[in-house]
Amino acid sequence: AQSVTQPDIHITVSEGASLELRCNYSYGATPYLFWYVQSPGQGLQLLLKYFSGDTLVQGIKGFEAEFKRSQSSFNLRKPSVHWSDAAEYFCAVALRRNTPLVFGKGTRLSVIA
């Protein structure tokens, strides 16, 4: 079945450490790919998106993501995490233009001093 998988339910990192959040999809074609962030009790904010072209995309708040077709992955990275990055992160895909997004179940990020 077509799906979006975020293998890590909860990750804890130290402030200043690097971060990688994993996302895998199981669609035959390359979908449109997105990462969103959600603070508690809030809506979702778009971090970055990938449609085509350069497989390393830059987003807001110092985040980047790399698309790897061979691994069907779109992992989110940040070189140095700040305490304000603590939130829930969602990977999402759309198979075709103008279709609803399919979301992974999210990864909750905790940041410790």
Place this chain on the structure above:
Amino acid sequence: DGGITQSPKYLFRKEGQNVTLSCEQNLNHDAMYWYRQDPGQGLRLIYYSQIVNDFQKGDIAEGYSVSREKKESFPLTVTSAQKNPTAFYLCASSIRYRGSGHQPQHFGDGTRLSIL
């Protein structure tokens, strides 16, 4: 500022009661969406609408109804047929993109619905 407004922020429902969640956007977006969020479940699509007076069921439409009489508004009714309505409900909107690519969705701040 343009954005999506969901109201109320908190809503309580009695058993057997229908309740309506409001979603208004002033972004001039064509498409609107309703998602349900439960802990550890991510976001699941309830209904979506690409144009006025038209909408489609998502993955978990049972027990919910919507209308799209105006471009700016996409209210969601949680009916008494929805047996487990306690959740966080998110509304989103996006442009219908006419070129290549896919426009991202913009989200409201959500409505938390609880059962009394």
